Amino acid sequence: MATKKITGLSSETKVLHQGYDPNLSVGSVISPIYPNSTYVFPSAKAGERAFELAFFPERALPGESPSLIYSRMNHPNAEILEDKLVQVEPGAGAAAVFGSGMSAIVTTVLALLNRGTGSHKKTVVYSNPVYGGSDYFFKHNLPTLGGKAVEIETWNHKKTKQLIESLGDEIGMLYLETPANPTLVMTDIDEVAKIAKKANPDCIVVVDNTFLGIFQQPFKIGQLVDVIVYSATKFMSGHAHLIAGVTMVREECKELIQAIKGWRTSFGTIANPQVCWELENSIKMYNLRMNSQAERATKVAKFLSRHPMIERVRHPSLLTEADVDYKIYQRQCTGPGSVITIDLKNPSKEYAFKFLDVLGRDNIIALAVSLGGVESLVEHPASMTHSEVSEQDRAIAQITDATIRFSIGLENPDDLISIISKAFDEIGCS
Numbered sequence: 001m002a003t004k005k006i007t008g009l010s011s012e013t014k015v016l017h018q019g020y021d022p023n024l025s026v027g028s029v030i031s032p033i034y035p036n037s038t039y040v041f042p043s044a045k046a047g048e049r050a051f052e053l054a055f056f057p058e059r060a061l062p063g064e065s066p067s068l069i070y071s072r073m074n075h076p077n078a079e080i081l082e083d084k085l086v087q088v089e090p091g092a093g094a095a096a097v098f099g100s101g102m103s104a105i106v107t108t109v110l111a112l113l114n115r116g117t118g119s120h121k122k123t124v125v126y127s128n129p130v131y132g133g134s135d136y137f138f139k140h141n142l143p144t145l146g147g148k149a150v151e152i153e154t155w156n157h158k159k160t161k162q163l164i165e166s167l168g169d170e171i172g173m174l175y176l177e178t179p180a181n182p183t184l185v186m187t188d189i190d191e192v193a194k195i196a197k198k199a200n201p202d203c204i205v206v207v208d209n210t211f212l213g214i215f216q217q218p219f220k221i222g223q224l225v226d227v228i229v230y231s232a233t234k235f236m237s238g239h240a241h242l243i244a245g246v247t248m249v250r251e252e253c254k255e256l257i258q259a260i261k262g263w264r265t266s267f268g269t270i271a272n273p274q275v276c277w278e279l280e281n282s283i284k285m286y287n288l289r290m291n292s293q294a295e296r297a298t299k300v301a302k303f304l305s306r307h308p309m310i311e312r313v314r315h316p317s318l319l320t321e322a323d324v325d326y327k328i329y330q331r332q333c334t335g336p337g338s339v340i341t342i343d344l345k346n347p348s349k350e351y352a353f354k355f356l357d358v359l360g361r362d363n364i365i366a367l368a369v370s371l372g373g374v375e376s377l378v379e380h381p382a383s384m385t386h387s388e389v390s391e392q393d394r395a396i397a398q399i400t401d402a403t404i405r406f407s408i409g410l411e412n413p414d415d416l417i418s419i420i421s422k423a424f425d426e427i428g429c430s
């Protein structure tokens with residue numbers, strides 16, 4: 001399909017207009033939804049050519065774009081969205097949309113890990129902690145397919161270096177989630193990527209950029225990141241109204257998208273037209289939402305950092321020169337995001353649950369997993385999002401029964417502060 005390409009304007013403008021051409025759809029200002037499963041070929045010859053280009057896009061003649069065939073392979077709403085998404089990640093050359101963040105991650109890892117090796121021996125090295133579902137995939141699913149994954153505590157530079165060097169060219173992929181879910185621990189992307197690329201220049205470096213989005217531009221950090229994955233369910237959607245995922249590849253290695261989309265076709269993990277359409281419209285306010293949510297979260301984090309019933313507050317806005325992550329934050333990020341993680345002074349799970357039950361009672365700060373939406377949420381990682389992570393790994397990552405994760409939305413921050421304050425007053429110290 002020929003989608004609209006804009007040249008010479010800023011990405012702020014392009015994210016609104018790139019991809020969709022009203023002239024191709026009866027003048028509708030925003031794109032229509034194409035819910036159909038299949039597409040008509042004007043001739044048998046055209047059908048043959050459509051399949052040829054779907055599997056060998058490099059055979060396209062100048063100006064020739066692949067035709068639509070079948071909605072598990074591709075559809076207009078996915079194409080329009082992918083063209084827009086490239087605008088929100090500086091340095092991106094191509095994007096692929098998926099039915100969830102996990103399907104983006106799993107499809108991408110499987111497509112790229114053994115690329116060109118003909119073997120199933122390559123290892124994924126991944127940062128601990130990562131989102132519970134990603135951790136489960138690396139630990140439990142990947143080995144059943146012949147793959148191997150090892151964790152690294154990236155804050156331990158010596159150990160990280162030793163482990164990657166000992167793997168040598170066995171390292172097929174470096175997978176980093178920074179800031180990490182839920183601890184917000186930061187990894188120096190460039191430092192670890194350099195070690196991995198030295199051990200194996202063909203190692204694919206992947207960053208999960210779900211948490212910081214517009215505030216962290218992995219393709220612009222040292223030029224060593226090849227792929228970025230997102231749970232688009234979170235900030236990209238922003239309205240808790242859909243599940244979706246995105247993979248982007250760096251301009252200089254954009255041919256990797258073909259392998260990823262090939263596996264997406266086999267798995268059938270492309271996002272459906274309705275979801276793509278919703279996400280296409282949500283992404284137009286992504287920048288504004290993220291900025292405003294971060295501003296509100298900064299105010300709430302400041303309040304939490306002074307509360308007597310809280311042991312520790314983790315939010316990048318609170319980092320000082322005394323913190324290990326301070327320099328990484330200064331170098332790598334342009335804003336703090338709106339996820340805040342706290343540790344209560346009372347270490348018991350019972351106390352944390354009591355706090356959550358009172359806090360979530362009126363559903364202004366709703367007791368629910370997920371994050372990034374305009375409505376604030378709160379959850380208990382040890383028993384919810386990270387319950388699949390082993391107790392030992394949770395201990396290493398400092399996720400305890402007293403750990404609570406907030407996602408701050410667009411409510412007035414003074415209201416949020418008042419609700420949190422009242423919840424503490426009601427439950428008292430024990």
Ligand code: PLP
Pocket residue numbers: 100101102103131133134177181208210211230231232233234243244245370
């Ligand atoms: N990556 C991160 C950092 C996440 O927090 C999540 C979900 O919470 C995922 C990936 C998985 O995304 P999804 O739930 O859209 O499959």
